[in-house]
Amino acid sequence: MKNYIQADPWNIIEEGFDPSLNKISESLFSIGNGKMGQRANFEEAYSGETLQGSYVAGIYFPDKTRVGWWKNGYPPTFDKVINSTNWIGLDIYIDDERLDLAKCKIKQFKRVLNMQEGYLQRTFVVELSGSRTIDVNSIRFCSIADDEIAAIQYSITPLNFDAKLKVLSIVDGDIVNQDSNYDFKFWDAVKDHSSENGIFLQTKTLKTGFELCVGAKTELFSDGHLVIPTEKVVKKQEKWIAEEFILELNAGNTINIVKIACVQSSLNHSVDQLISSCEEKLAVASRVGFDKLREHQKLAWANKWEQSDIKIEGDIKAQQAIRFNIFQLFQTYTGTDSRLNIGPKGFTGEKYAGATYWDTEAYCIPFYLSTAPQEVGRNLLVYRYNHLQKAIENAEMLGFKNGAALYPMVTMDGTESHNEWEITFEEIHRNGAIAYAIHNYITYTQDWDYLAEYGLEVLIAIARFWKQRVNWSEDRKKYVILGVTGPNEYENNVNNNWYTNYLAVWCLNYTREALDYVNAHNRSRYEEILKSIDFIPVEIEQWKDIADNMYFPYHEELNIYLQQDGYLDKEQLLVKDLPASERPLNQKWSWDRILRSCFIKQADVLQGMYFFEDDFDLADLRRNFDFYEPRTVHESSLSPCIHSILAAKLNDEARAYEFYLRTARLDLDDYNNDTEDGLHITSMAGTWMSIVQGFAGMRVKNNQLYFQPFLPEQWKSFTFNIGFREKILSIQIDKETIEITNSSTESLSVTVGHSQYEIEGTSSLIIRL
Numbered sequence: 001m002k003n004y005i006q007a008d009p010w011n012i013i014e015e016g017f018d019p020s021l022n023k024i025s026e027s028l029f030s031i032g033n034g035k036m037g038q039r040a041n042f043e044e045a046y047s048g049e050t051l052q053g054s055y056v057a058g059i060y061f062p063d064k065t066r067v068g069w070w071k072n073g074y075p076p077t078f079d080k081v082i083n084s085t086n087w088i089g090l091d092i093y094i095d096d097e098r099l100d101l102a103k104c105k106i107k108q109f110k111r112v113l114n115m116q117e118g119y120l121q122r123t124f125v126v127e128l129s130g131s132r133t134i135d136v137n138s139i140r141f142c143s144i145a146d147d148e149i150a151a152i153q154y155s156i157t158p159l160n161f162d163a164k165l166k167v168l169s170i171v172d173g174d175i176v177n178q179d180s181n182y183d184f185k186f187w188d189a190v191k192d193h194s195s196e197n198g199i200f201l202q203t204k205t206l207k208t209g210f211e212l213c214v215g216a217k218t219e220l221f222s223d224g225h226l227v228i229p230t231e232k233v234v235k236k237q238e239k240w241i242a243e244e245f246i247l248e249l250n251a252g253n254t255i256n257i258v259k260i261a262c263v264q265s266s267l268n269h270s271v272d273q274l275i276s277s278c279e280e281k282l283a284v285a286s287r288v289g290f291d292k293l294r295e296h297q298k299l300a301w302a303n304k305w306e307q308s309d310i311k312i313e314g315d316i317k318a319q320q321a322i323r324f325n326i327f328q329l330f331q332t333y334t335g336t337d338s339r340l341n342i343g344p345k346g347f348t349g350e351k352y353a354g355a356t357y358w359d360t361e362a363y364c365i366p367f368y369l370s371t372a373p374q375e376v377g378r379n380l381l382v383y384r385y386n387h388l389q390k391a392i393e394n395a396e397m398l399g400f401k402n403g404a405a406l407y408p409m410v411t412m413d414g415t416e417s418h419n420e421w422e423i424t425f426e427e428i429h430r431n432g433a434i435a436y437a438i439h440n441y442i443t444y445t446q447d448w449d450y451l452a453e454y455g456l457e458v459l460i461a462i463a464r465f466w467k468q469r470v471n472w473s474e475d476r477k478k479y480v481i482l483g484v485t486g487p488n489e490y491e492n493n494v495n496n497n498w499y500t501n502y503l504a505v506w507c508l509n510y511t512r513e514a515l516d517y518v519n520a521h522n523r524s525r526y527e528e529i530l531k532s533i534d535f536i537p538v539e540i541e542q543w544k545d546i547a548d549n550m551y552f553p554y555h556e557e558l559n560i561y562l563q564q565d566g567y568l569d570k571e572q573l574l575v576k577d578l579p580a581s582e583r584p585l586n587q588k589w590s591w592d593r594i595l596r597s598c599f600i601k602q603a604d605v606l607q608g609m610y611f612f613e614d615d616f617d618l619a620d621l622r623r624n625f626d627f628y629e630p631r632t633v634h635e636s637s638l639s640p641c642i643h644s645i646l647a648a649k650l651n652d653e654a655r656a657y658e659f660y661l662r663t664a665r666l667d668l669d670d671y672n673n674d675t676e677d678g679l680h681i682t683s684m685a686g687t688w689m690s691i692v693q694g695f696a697g698m699r700v701k702n703n704q705l706y707f708q709p710f711l712p713e714q715w716k717s718f719t720f721n722i723g724f725r726e727k728i729l730s731i732q733i734d735k736e737t738i739e740i741t742n743s744s745t746e747s748l749s750v751t752v753g754h755s756q757y758e759i760e761g762t763s764s765l766i767i768r769l
């Protein structure tokens with residue numbers, strides 16, 4: 001655990017430079033705009049430890065699978081979002097000495113991520129050879145107002161000498177991935193171009209053939225006036241283009257290097273016109289200029305915060321943490337393009353390959369539903385709808401038929417990318433999360449049209465999968481699901497994982513309800529769908545039979561649902577008895593030992609009790625929580641948030657807060673010693689859930705908002721903004737009251753605890769708790 005980030009309500013601040021923390025900071029200070037993003041690498045050269053990372057959403061490479069022993073059904077490739085053209089480079093030479101923070105004396109250093117306005121700032125004073133001292137101030141952002149534009153203003157002041165300055169402003173497409181199975185470089189050169197509008201580099205991914213054009217226009221200013229350098233030349237190498245500027249700079253004078261970049265790809269532009277369209281757009285952005293672009297960025301972020309901010313009074317570290325989580329989620333996904341999704345590390349590192357996991361449906365959907373316009377949540381669902389055919393093909397590869405779909409565990413384009421059999425073939429609960437997200441979305445938005453238009457087809461294909469994946473046990477006289485991995489990846493190939501069985505039954509029942517709904521409300525679409533998929537009515541009967549006769553492992557004496565048939569055969573130990581030196585288990589124990597132990601990686605039975613909370617009473621939840629939590633090591637970042645919400649429901653406020661802390665500052669304090677690989681973006685949505693669903697107890701019940709709040713003892717109050725069916729609400733909770741402000745013109749019914757209230761349009765209601 002680290003403690004070097006300074007507490008501040010709106011900023012992430014690092015003072016002083018410790019090279020051993022640099023890769024962690026590169027992750028923490030990452031910037032992005034949903035379409036592109038990058039680690040907080042330095043603009044100037046840096047020869048110390050660094051993980052270079054610049055990513056463009058949706059641009060991936062199918063890296064050839066590497067496994068020890070090939071098994072039929074393994075996907076041939078592991079698709080990954082790859083490191084792409086780096087536009088930030090400003091190689092600085094002062095009197096021929098290259099600026100490199102690993103090589104000079106650092107007298108002052110400060111890095112700030114301004115989350116309110118959406119930019120990264122770095123200021124430093126360094127001493128070069130001969131006691132020559134320079135002051136540098138750089139500001140950089142990826143615009144969310146226009147997500148193809150990004151900009152840097154890099155200001156240099158020689159403090160005690162007259163300098164000859166050489167600046168190489170680089171667009172570098174000669175990029176490698178740290179994670180590359182066969183050490184390939186994933187990019188080919190296509191062409192380059194330079195003009196008075198800037199320098200441009202077009203490259204193309206091998207195999208997938210995505211083309212990317214990155215243009216950059218660099219200008220120098222002093223006191224707001226354009227400076228004409230003494231020399232300016234364009235330099236080129238393979239997959240690399242730069243503009244070199246040479247100028248004289250007197251002691252005490254500041255030069256502002258403004259570099260504006262435009263990043264466009266064949267995902268949105270025709271390949272033949274990539275350079276010309278990039279050039280055109282860059283010319284416009286350069287005319288707008290750095291200051292105005294930054295102003296647009298500030299406004300765009302203000303809009304985002306209006307619907308999503310959470311204010312915490314009385315705990316500055318908690319305040320900083322929740323804003324950091326929200327900020328990073330919006331930097332990763334803005335929801336304007338249904339081809340994109342949310343990688344568990346977003347644009348902050350290579351781990352998890354920038355691919356889509358069940359995290360999106362199980363953890364991220366609630367966040368985006370409440371904090372962004374409805375189309376954002378819808379686009380996340382449409383993403384899976386568009387992958388339905390591929391999910392059917394994935395299932396066919398494993399021997400399923402008749403339109404059964406198995407969505408991938410890890411994917412970029414709908415095909416499975418994961419290649420560990422115990423996950424690829426067995427962690428099938430992900431299919432259920434995709435169905436659950438449809439239900440969640442419709443419950444929150446009442447967008448029933450979604451069901452007829454898209455949802456039903458997905459549900460039927462998933463139901464068909466479950467129908468074929470269960471088998472009848474003559475011995476138990478029940479349906480069983482054999483050979484699975486539940487959310488707890490610390491045991492594999494188990495039989496009757498309770499969570500998976502429960503989810504399968506729920507999917508089968510929900511699909512039947514969905515069929516009835518579409519039949520009743522949109523008969524022609526109903527018939528159209530059924531015809532197109534050769535549906536036969538007996539399928540509904542079969543689903544009902546399975547749902548009514550599913551086996552659920554249960555232990556009479558303990559009165560708990562059993563995580564899987566053999567769970568109690570394991571030696572029953574508790575996490576509190578594990579020596580600290582043996583944690584985290586996944587770094588300290590052999591995999592064999594982990595698999596045989598009773599220790600649970602993340603919520604499993606409890607994940608099911610969270611999803612389907614209305615099916616269980618509090619006593620039931622308490623018994624299961626008290627049994628499973630002490631056996632849970634929370635070694636997935638997705639675990640503490642579910643436990644926080646459930647602890648809140650059980651009125652265990654102290655533990656709810658304790659779990660919340662584990663998720664909220666997971667990256668800021670580098671709890672798991674892995675922030676340098678990138679941030680845990682998807683679990684950040686879980687942090688948001690801990691506050692909104694946990695502390696505020698927010699749900700949608702009986703078609704209206706419901707709250708069951710409490711205030712963590714450490715806080716004076718907290719306020720969060722949410723969008724709910726075209727209305728923006730602000731909910732403030734303190735020790736004694738909840739105040740709900742309805743800023744729309746229509747009135748709104750809400751339930752708080754057991755009472756129902758009506759809040760008039762543009763007014764607030766204060767309710768005593």
Ligand code: BGC
Nearest residue numbers: 344357358359489636638682
């Ligand atoms: C978790 C999975 C999760 C993945 C990506 C794993 O450690 O066990 O549930 O989908 O990380 O976040």
